[in-house]
Amino acid sequence: MTGPALAKAPRTARPARRETRHGTGGLGWLRTPRGEAALVFLLFAGAVAARWPYLLRLPHFTDEIGETRWALRIASGEVFPLVAQVPYAGPLWHYIEAACLVVFGPHIILPRLLVMTFGALTVVVTYLLGRALAGRGVAFLGAALLATSPQHIVVNSHVAWENSTTPFFATLCLWLLVLALGGAGPRGFTARAGWLLVASGFVYGLVVQTHFGTLVLAPAIAATALVALARHRAWRAFRQPWPYAAAVAALVGYAPVLLYNAANGFEGYWRMQGRNYAYEQHPSVASYLHNLQNLAFEVARMVSNPFRIPARRLDYLTSPYMLAAVLLCGLGLLLLARRGRVLPLAVFAATFALMPRFNHAYGVESDRYLVTGRYVAYLLPLAYLASAAAIWWLGALLVRRAPRRWRDVAVAVPLVLAGFLVLYPLQPLERYYTHEAALDPDNATFLSTVQLVNQLRGPRTPVWIDGYLDKIDLQDGVDARDVLDTLFTLDGIPHRVVDDPGAELRRLGPTLDPHDTEALPLVVMMRDRCFPLRGAVPLQRVSGHLLLRELYWELPSYYAVYRYAPPPAPAGCVAPTGPVPGD
Numbered sequence: 001m002t003g004p005a006l007a008k009a010p011r012t013a014r015p016a017r018r019e020t021r022h023g024t025g026g027l028g029w030l031r032t033p034r035g036e037a038a039l040v041f042l043l044f045a046g047a048v049a050a051r052w053p054y055l056l057r058l059p060h061f062t063d064e065i066g067e068t069r070w071a072l073r074i075a076s077g078e079v080f081p082l083v084a085q086v087p088y089a090g091p092l093w094h095y096i097e098a099a100c101l102v103v104f105g106p107h108i109i110l111p112r113l114l115v116m117t118f119g120a121l122t123v124v125v126t127y128l129l130g131r132a133l134a135g136r137g138v139a140f141l142g143a144a145l146l147a148t149s150p151q152h153i154v155v156n157s158h159v160a161w162e163n164s165t166t167p168f169f170a171t172l173c174l175w176l177l178v179l180a181l182g183g184a185g186p187r188g189f190t191a192r193a194g195w196l197l198v199a200s201g202f203v204y205g206l207v208v209q210t211h212f213g214t215l216v217l218a219p220a221i222a223a224t225a226l227v228a229l230a231r232h233r234a235w236r237a238f239r240q241p242w243p244y245a246a247a248v249a250a251l252v253g254y255a256p257v258l259l260y261n262a263a264n265g266f267e268g269y270w271r272m273q274g275r276n277y278a279y280e281q282h283p284s285v286a287s288y289l290h291n292l293q294n295l296a297f298e299v300a301r302m303v304s305n306p307f308r309i310p311a312r313r314l315d316y317l318t319s320p321y322m323l324a325a326v327l328l329c330g331l332g333l334l335l336l337a338r339r340g341r342v343l344p345l346a347v348f349a350a351t352f353a354l355m356p357r358f359n360h361a362y363g364v365e366s367d368r369y370l371v372t373g374r375y376v377a378y379l380l381p382l383a384y385l386a387s388a389a390a391i392w393w394l395g396a397l398l399v400r401r402a403p404r405r406w407r408d409v410a411v412a413v414p415l416v417l418a419g420f421l422v423l424y425p426l427q428p429l430e431r432y433y434t435h436e437a438a439l440d441p442d443n444a445t446f447l448s449t450v451q452l453v454n455q456l457r458g459p460r461t462p463v464w465i466d467g468y469l470d471k472i473d474l475q476d477g478v479d480a481r482d483v484l485d486t487l488f489t490l491d492g493i494p495h496r497v498v499d500d501p502g503a504e505l506r507r508l509g510p511t512l513d514p515h516d517t518e519a520l521p522l523v524v525m526m527r528d529r530c531f532p533l534r535g536a537v538p539l540q541r542v543s544g545h546l547l548l549r550e551l552y553w554e555l556p557s558y559y560a561v562y563r564y565a566p567p568p569a570p571a572g573c574v575a576p577t578g579p580v581p582g583d
Contacts, residue, residue: 063477088268090209119157201246205253291356332386466525
């Protein structure tokens with residue numbers, strides 16, 4: 001199913017050939033399987049290239065660390081859960097991550113490399129959905145816009161959250177739905193269309209696994225199906241098993257979470273209500289309207305420049321780029337709906353109508369750049385396809401209205417506009433990387449620690465992580481101890497988390513041979529945890545000051561790597577060369 005062209009085809013044969021020559025004839029090679037395969041590969045490769053820089057470096061590690069720890073437990077056979085680390089989400093992502101850990105082995109980059117792959121695949125699925133909705137030209141442009149989207153790159157393709165995969169599964173679900181509805185007619189669904197509908201329902205269950213908030217998509221899916229059946233007078237479809245089988249398939253896709261919560265007093269529901277940073281606990285008309293305004297501005301930022309946070313809302317109007325992106329998206333939604341493709345508009349309408357009632361975590365207030373946009377990031381593929389549809393329609397209109405001698409210029413104008421909209425987001429993205437890399441040392445610090453420990457340790461070297469590092473709260477649901485513990489595990493460094501390194505060293509010290517340097521423990525601990533030990537336990541600092549973003553009480557928050565150093569080696573929690581400023 002290739003979808004209708006956005007420009008209405010003329011009635012006579014000869015103008016139709018002329019329209020093809022000036023409109024879509026240049027894309028004729030895409031109609032061959034080989035050409036389209038090359039195009040899809042180009043989109044995937046371009047998406048990977050845009051997502052690779054700073055993959056491990058930015059954003060800083062969040063509670064994705066907890067999700068990776070859950071996957072590590074699954075990979076080791078310790079647990080086989082029905083839910084994620086939080087009981088209101090499904091285990092889908094964790095089992096996928098665990099399978100990759102088993103197949104490829106643990107590696108620091110694997111969780112984020114996996115989510116980057118899902119991000120690039122979302123670009124491919126966006127092309128497939130766009131082709132089904134509006135043809136190959138619109139599909140290619142919409143997918144290219146998503147490929148360079150800062151919101152989708154920095155969050156949905158870098159942070160190894162299950163919620164980061166929501167746009168992939170949501171877009172896959174909607175593509176299958178469009179294909180299924182295309183096979184409905186007066187006699188109902190064909191067998192192929194029926195199975196596609198069931199597949200769409202099952203994938204929708206997986207979508208809700210990735211985040212419970214995607215329940216708002218259900219009314220949009222139902223409305224789209226009813227409109228399509230009405231247009232095709234396909235009411236006999238309700239006498240077939242396919243619609244009901246699709247609903248059952250959705251429940252099957254979400255069944256693990258339902259089974260767990262039914263057996264545990266709906267723990268996930270109560271836990272979700274306790275998430276006051278996102279869940280609207282005191283809904284009212286005022287809170288609804290407030291959240292709705294924030295959602296509108298958040299989406300406007302997401303489809304243009306999500307890094308721009310004006311001090312006043314009226315200042316949004318001072319950005320021509322943002323205004324153009326929003327107007328193109330809105331125009332495209334209306335154009336697609338006018339031509340019978342109501343799905344994108346229905347999804348936007350359902351989200352804007354329902355999401356403000358339950359969720360207030362949008363990035364306009366208390367913004368941490370793009371992180372809070374993850375709750376509605378599933379809108380991005382549809383938004384960019386709508387923008388592409390508007391550009392395509394405006395370009396076709398310009399070509400038709402332009403005098404013949406200016407036809408080449410008329411064709412070039414929308415191409416230049418499309419190229420600008422695809423490439424421009426890479427500029428603020430690079431500025432974000434440069435700014436955040438200088439401001440936020442966390443990931444660089446942790447990664448350099450792993451590298452240093454690997455350089456210093458031998459096969460028999462004990463490596464300890466001070467349990468007191470959990471006092472360094474890095475916000476976003478993670479602390480320094482969990483980050484180091486997880487990174488060491490992923491890198492294959494045998495280690496232990498030790499609550500009191502001093503007591504362990506006092507016990508172990510007399511048994512150590514000072515000449516067997518490989519057996520001397522390496523300890524990662526806070527600077528002010530080492531100082532009380534300097535008179536009783538000989539330690540040498542073998543790293544520099546490893547700085548972190550947050551503050552530890554009132555002192556600069558840094559830790560170091562120390563080696564047990566029995567006499568005659570100089571000791572005292574400082575480097576062998578002596579103290580430096582700050583020691």
